[in-house]
Amino acid sequence: MGKDVLRKRMQSSPFFVVGLSVAFVIVVSVIFLPFFTGYSPTANSLTSTFQKPDWLSHGLSGHILGTDELGRDIFTRLLYGGRYSLFIAAVVVLLQVFLGTSPGILAGYFGGILDTIVMRLCDIVLAIPNLILAIAIMAVVGVNMTNLIFVLTFAGWVDCCKVTRNNVLVIKNREFVHASVVLGASHGHIMFTQILPNVTTHIIILASQRFGFTILLEAALSFLNLGIQPPVPSWGNMIAGGRSFMTIYPWLVFAPGIALMLCVLAFNFLGDGLRDVLDPKRN
Amino acid sequence: MFRYIVKRLGQTLLVLFCVSVFSFFLIRMAPGNPAVMMLPDGASEEAIQEMEVRLGLDQPLYVQYFKYITGVLKGDLGTSTAYRTDVAQIIAQRLPNTLALTAVTVVAGCLFAIPLGIIAGSHKGTAVDFFTMLFALLGQSMSPVWLAVLNVFVFGVWLGWLSTMGTGSVAHYVLPVATLAYPMAAQIARIGRSGMIDTLQEDYITATYAKGIRRFTVNWKYAFKNALVPIVTLVGMQTGAFIAGTIIVETVFSWPGIGQLLNLSVGNRDYALVQSVLLVSAAFFAVINLIVDIINSLIDPRINLR
Amino acid sequence: METLLSIKELGVVYHTERSKVYAVNGLSLEIAKGESLGLVGETGAGKTTTALAALNLLPKSAERSGDILYEGKSVFHMRERELLKLRGGEIAMIFQNPLTALNPVFTVGEQIEMVLRAHGGGKNRQIRERAGELLETVGIPRYRLKDYPGQFSGGMRQRVGIAAALASSPKLLIADEPTTALDVTIQAQILELMKELQLRSNMSLLMITHNLGIISELCQHVAVMYAGTIIEYGEVAKVFKNPLHPYTIGLLGALPKLDGPRSRLTAIPGRIADPQNLPPGCPFHPRCERCQEECQSKTPGLAAIEEKHFVSCHLYTKEVRP
Numbered sequence: 001m002g003k004d005v006l007r008k009r010m011q012s013s014p015f016f017v018v019g020l021s022v023a024f025v026i027v028v029s030v031i032f033l034p035f036f037t038g039y040s041p042t043a044n045s046l047t048s049t050f051q052k053p054d055w056l057s058h059g060l061s062g063h064i065l066g067t068d069e070l071g072r073d074i075f076t077r078l079l080y081g082g083r084y085s086l087f088i089a090a091v092v093v094l095l096q097v098f099l100g101t102s103p104g105i106l107a108g109y110f111g112g113i114l115d116t117i118v119m120r121l122c123d124i125v126l127a128i129p130n131l132i133l134a135i136a137i138m139a140v141v142g143v144n145m146t147n148l149i150f151v152l153t154f155a156g157w158v159d160c161c162k163v164t165r166n167n168v169l170v171i172k173n174r175e176f177v178h179a180s181v182v183l184g185a186s187h188g189h190i191m192f193t194q195i196l197p198n199v200t201t202h203i204i205i206l207a208s209q210r211f212g213f214t215i216l217l218e219a220a221l222s223f224l225n226l227g228i229q230p231p232v233p234s235w236g237n238m239i240a241g242g243r244s245f246m247t248i249y250p251w252l253v254f255a256p257g258i259a260l261m262l263c264v265l266a267f268n269f270l271g272d273g274l275r276d277v278l279d280p281k282r283n
Numbered sequence: 284m285f286r287y288i289v290k291r292l293g294q295t296l297l298v299l300f301c302v303s304v305f306s307f308f309l310i311r312m313a314p315g316n317p318a319v320m321m322l323p324d325g326a327s328e329e330a331i332q333e334m335e336v337r338l339g340l341d342q343p344l345y346v347q348y349f350k351y352i353t354g355v356l357k358g359d360l361g362t363s364t365a366y367r368t369d370v371a372q373i374i375a376q377r378l379p380n381t382l383a384l385t386a387v388t389v390v391a392g393c394l395f396a397i398p399l400g401i402i403a404g405s406h407k408g409t410a411v412d413f414f415t416m417l418f419a420l421l422g423q424s425m426s427p428v429w430l431a432v433l434n435v436f437v438f439g440v441w442l443g444w445l446s447t448m449g450t451g452s453v454a455h456y457v458l459p460v461a462t463l464a465y466p467m468a469a470q471i472a473r474i475g476r477s478g479m480i481d482t483l484q485e486d487y488i489t490a491t492y493a494k495g496i497r498r499f500t501v502n503w504k505y506a507f508k509n510a511l512v513p514i515v516t517l518v519g520m521q522t523g524a525f526i527a528g529t530i531i532v533e534t535v536f537s538w539p540g541i542g543q544l545l546n547l548s549v550g551n552r553d554y555a556l557v558q559s560v561l562l563v564s565a566a567f568f569a570v571i572n573l574i575v576d577i578i579n580s581l582i583d584p585r586i587n588l589r
Numbered sequence: 590m591e592t593l594l595s596i597k598e599l600g601v602v603y604h605t606e607r608s609k610v611y612a613v614n615g616l617s618l619e620i621a622k623g624e625s626l627g628l629v630g631e632t633g634a635g636k637t638t639t640a641l642a643a644l645n646l647l648p649k650s651a652e653r654s655g656d657i658l659y660e661g662k663s664v665f666h667m668r669e670r671e672l673l674k675l676r677g678g679e680i681a682m683i684f685q686n687p688l689t690a691l692n693p694v695f696t697v698g699e700q701i702e703m704v705l706r707a708h709g710g711g712k713n714r715q716i717r718e719r720a721g722e723l724l725e726t727v728g729i730p731r732y733r734l735k736d737y738p739g740q741f742s743g744g745m746r747q748r749v750g751i752a753a754a755l756a757s758s759p760k761l762l763i764a765d766e767p768t769t770a771l772d773v774t775i776q777a778q779i780l781e782l783m784k785e786l787q788l789r790s791n792m793s794l795l796m797i798t799h800n801l802g803i804i805s806e807l808c809q810h811v812a813v814m815y816a817g818t819i820i821e822y823g824e825v826a827k828v829f830k831n832p833l834h835p836y837t838i839g840l841l842g843a844l845p846k847l848d849g850p851r852s853r854l855t856a857i858p859g860r861i862a863d864p865q866n867l868p869p870g871c872p873f874h875p876r877c878e879r880c881q882e883e884c885q886s887k888t889p890g891l892a893a894i895e896e897k898h899f900v901s902c903h904l905y906t907k908e909v910r911p
Contacts, residue, residue: 005606015420123294124301127565129527132545136306136561139549140313216426220531223428224546239428243535246432247440257429265424272420486689493644493684494753495677495707505703508694583694584737 009277016273022266030082037073039063041080042231045071050249065255068238069245074255077233082259084234088149089214093207095153100160101203107161108168109191118165122158130155131220138226148227152214163206167199201278208271212264219260235260284580291576295569302565303355307348310558316340317554320364360559365551370559374541378563380450381533381540385525387456388463393518396468400475401510405502407480415472422469427528431462431535448537459536463528467521474517478510485509512579512586519575523568526560590621593761593793594643594680598655601638601647601817608865612638614817614872615655617891620761625787625794627804627825629840630814631861636797637685638817640763643795644676678708681754685766687746691738697724697749698734701756708757723752727782744775748782755786761793768803780806801840805829810897813837816862816872819891823898833900835877871903879904 010016034041049071054062064075107118125133134151141147171177172195180190221227222236230237235256242252318334319326326334335341339350354361360370403415438445438458445457482488483506491501521528529542537543541560548556580586601613613635620626630636641647643657645664657664659675667675681704684690691700701720705711711719721731727748738746747767754762764783768776784807787794796807804811804825811828813821813836821834832838839857859876862868868875874884883903891901 008606015416120297120301123298124305127298127302127568128306128561129524129564129568131527131530132524132561132564135530135545135549136309136557139552139557140309140554142314212424216424219426219428223531224534224549226549236426236428239432243432246436250436253432253436257426257433260426260429261424264426265421268420268424272416485692486684486686487692489641489646490682490684490690490750491692491703492646493676493682494704495673495675495757496703497673497707505692505695509692585693585739 006277010273013273013276015269016277019266019269019271019273022262023270026082026263026266027086030079030086034076034079034083037064037076037079039073039076041072041077041233043072047071050245053251066249066251068242068252069249074238074251077238078235078255078259081228081233081235081238081256082263084228084232085215085218085263088145088152088218089211091149092152092156092214093210095149096157096160096210097203097207099153100157101164101199104161104164105168105191105195105199108165109172109187109195111169115165118161122161125154125158130217134217134221135224135226138221143226143229145228148218148221151221152217155217156210156214159210160203160206163202164199167202168195171195171198205271205275205278208267208274212267212271215260215264215267235263287580288573288577291573295573299566299569303352303562304348306558306561306565307351308344309561310554311344311347313552313554315552317364320552355562360562361555363548363553363556365548365553365556370555373544373556374559374563377540377544380538381526381529381542384456384459384463384529384532384538384540385522388460388467388525388528389518389522391460392464392467392471392521395464396471397475397514399468400472400514401479401502401507403472404476404479404510405483405506412476415476419469419473419476422465423473425466425469427462427466427531428535430465431532434458434462435535450538459532459538462532462536467528470521471514471517474513475510478513479506482506482509508582512583515575515578515582519571519578523571523575524564526564526567590624592619593622593624593660594620594795595658596639596643596655597658599639599642599657600654601635601642602652603648604650604652610864611867612651612817612864613642614867616814616818617655618812618819618822620793620795622760623791623793624810625796625808627808627811628795628797628814629799629801629804629811631799633861633864634814635817635864636814637765639814640682640765640795640797643763644680644682645672646676673707677704677754677759678757679759680761680763681757681759683747683750683754683762683764683767686770687743687750688770690750691746693738696735696737697741700738700749701734701753704753704756720752720756723756724749726755726786727752744771744779747771747775747779751779751782751786755790758790759792761795762787763795763797765797766799768800769798783807801829813840816867817864818872819899819901820873821900821902822891827895827898831898833894833898833905834873834902835879835904836873871901 045067048063048067049069051063051067051071053066054064063073065078066074068074068077103118107115128136134155137151137154138147141151177190177194180194185194218227219234219236219239222234223240225237225240227236228234230241238256239253239260242249242256246253316331316335318331318338318340321334321338322330339347351361358371360374362368363370363373366373399415399418403412406412435458446452446455449455479502488501488506491505496505526541526545529538529540530546531542532538533540533543534546541563545557545560547553548560576586596616596618599613599616603610603612616635616639618626618628628636628639638647638651642653643659643664645667647653653665659679662671664672664675691697698717698720701723702716705716705719710716717734721734724734725731729745729748729752733741738749741749750767767783768779771779780803783794787807794807796803798804808825810823811825812819813828813834815836821828821832821837828837829841832841836857839855842855857876858878862872862875870886871877871884871889874880877884881903887903889901889903889906891899892906893899894905
């Protein structure tokens with residue numbers, strides 16, 4: 001696929017353009033804006049609880065989205081929560097790709113008993129729904145950041161593994177791979193130079209879709225108090241915390257809720273657009 | 284056909300066995316001594332030891348597992364430390380609530396989303412298609428957490444139309460079902476659309492048109508059946524994972540089902556219950572997967588010929 | 590003889606992301622009632638596109654020009670209802686790849702019966718009965734009506750395809766390389782079957798193929814296609830005995846002969862014209878050994894050289910035969 005075709009496809013996919021722009025704004029905001037807001041995400045200020053949003057009337061120094069029950073600036077907490085969510089999702093997706101792709105390629109390439117074992121292992125993990133598995137493991141191993149990343153990774157590597165394995169099965173039987181075998185190439189050489197480049201498109205697409213999903217799963221765990229623990233902010237635990245005050249101070253849940261929705265939407269748009277743009281079948 | 288079902292049944296049992304081993308050892312890794320938790324605070328060392336013997340904790344792990352699994356096969360899931368009653372009984376009491384919620388959700392989601400996906404896929408590039416995709420992407424991006432809370436706020440608090448707590452009447456179903464069904468419908472519509480787009484590019488569809496079949500019939504009778512396999516698979520996966528789906532919704536809407544139970548049990552460190560919910564949910568998932576595979580092999584004869 | 594289908598200056602352009610594909614360029618052709626016409630050409634010459642255009646089944650992205658008349662009526666301007674009657678009822682089509690042309694999730698019975706229901710109808714029992722008869726006509730026992738395509742071999746599936754095509758007794762059968770995907774022995778059986786059926790039912794046949802043997806076996810007339818246009822047309826005997834266009838000569842020279850003195854097989858140099866980037870003038874000129882200056886700039890028209898033998902080549906229109 002030529003670069004000009006890629007660029008043309010990118011420009012003509014509205015989902016891709018919108019997703020990429022919004023995702024970019026979100027990533028840049030959560031990384032850099034906390035340096036400018038001037039509030040701490042965790043320090044209480046009991047003199048200024050439940051303040052209404054100032055919007056931008058005081059610039060970046062006001063309580064743009066108001067304050068919560070402990071007087072903490074919601075906008076600041078949103079940004080820090082986003083930092084955690086995006087950081088966790090990025091680490092988790094990378095780990096999933098690595099942990100899923102490696103056995104997937106090996107199982108698909110060598111087949112036989114190895115394939116059976118890997119696939120049965122996937123079946124077992126798949127047999128327990130994602131969220132339940134995550135909740136049960138979190139409950140047992142205890143709640144902290146490392147465990148959260150471990151649990152989210154564990155619940156999702158299977159998809160990568162199965163997709164990779166199925167694609168390898170298809171590619172393994174193509175002529176160019178047979179040709180390499182006939183020419184005496186080693187297994188490692190064939191796997192890394194012949195097969196891997198042909199499954200990367202699928203992996204990139206899958207990873208971009210898993211990103212949004214991971215953010216949602218993390219939010220659900222944090223909402224259930226099994227993810228990021230207060231007072232450290234996360235969008236999930238902010239929604240949980242604001243729920244009791246929702247009737248009178250709705251911005252406590254609306255701010256993190258809308259942030260969560262926009263962020264996941266942006267990444268899903270991006271993932272979907274990416275699928276359209278990279279689609280090998282399209283012509 | 285029969286051989287296929289027997290083979291799939293064997294696979295299912297193997298997976299369930301592994302899940303039972305996994306959940307057994309996972310729970311044994313949990314901090315805290317179950318014997319201590321069964322006793323009142325400040326129990327004597329002797330009482331703890333006595334309780335350990337009574338619970339069989341003094342025996343090797345594989346013996347404990349064997350005892351556990353034979354109990355499970357007889358319907359004995361152990362005793363809840365928090366409720367101090369039979370786990371099987373608690374689950375049996377709550378399961379119907381979750382099943383009812385799930386059934387209504389699945390039916391509502393399918394009735395809405397399958398036609399939507401088919402229409403969008405057969406009118407690719409039109410406004411209908413665009414809005415379906417928008418609807419689907421929005422649904423996939425909606426956190427159940429946020430959607431549930433939003434529904435409570437808009438319909439319960441702000442408009443005051445619907446009850447947001449508990450179970451009982453038909454009206455109680457509306458908000459939980461809507462919350463559960465939207466992300467589900469989004470995925471179904473999406474997969475229906477892409478299945479339809481793929482199918483309509485096939486040679487046999489051109490061949491069907493060449494036979495003088497009307498477009499409506501081609502879409503809804505012929506291509507529909509081809510696009511149905513991935514839809515059934517997806518609906519099955521979502522139905523199978525229903526306990527996971529309902530955790531958030533049951534918690535927010537105080538729906539007395541299994542999902543809420545799991546959340547409460549984790550908070551109570553009631554490991555016997557957590558373990559059983561894990562097993563029950565895996566068993567349901569396996570059974571529904573089996574049903575899905577059978578339905579799919581009826582739709583597409585190629586599946587059991589493989 | 591009365592004309593059944595007449596293609597007039599058909600042009601089809603596909604628009605893809607990268608470029609325009611000129612699949613068919615000013616193609617004209619007539620098929621009379623009861624006639625069997627062979628359409629020969631290499632892969633990519635626009636044969637299938639022509640066939641689909643006759644049924645008005647080109648994808649929406651295709652831009653078409655010219656016209657196709659069926660019994661004097663424009664196929665492109667027909668109403669939906671007329672088209673439904675035309676497709677499968679008046680003109681039936683057999684597809685190239687029997688492995689993909691039958692819907693895998695419906696029984697072969699259903700795929701024959703849907704034609705019967707769409708054209709004629711009747712009670713379910715009658716339809717089933719008729720479908721069984723059709724299956725037997727193509728040499729498959731009736732009880733296999735309830736089997737799925739996956740349970741048949743390629744040759745058997747093509748027989749099913751033929752049965753479905755014949756279900757409504759069409760006046761024209763378009764066979765798009767019906768034997769290309771099959772083994773040689775099976776090819777012979779299928780051709781034998783088609784020959785027999787065509788003789789029996791007096792329908793017209795448009796046989797699309799790149800196999801000249803099939804043409805001499807089945808057809809009275811042959812049209813040779815190159816880069817989306819007809820370059821030579823005539824009675825099979827005349828064209829095969831006395832090919833005029835350098836391309837036709839090349840095609841025939843590429844065939845081994847079983848009788849007569851042994852001679853070296855000749856291949857046509859170069860590759861088939863790229864429909865995304867057609868050469869100016871005669872599309873064959875870059876591969877033509879007798880190419881002249883004129884050929885590079887001016888597109889030749891189809892001209893009669895003898896009775897029922899036409900060619901589109903500057904060599905003949907100017908009587909400069911060497």
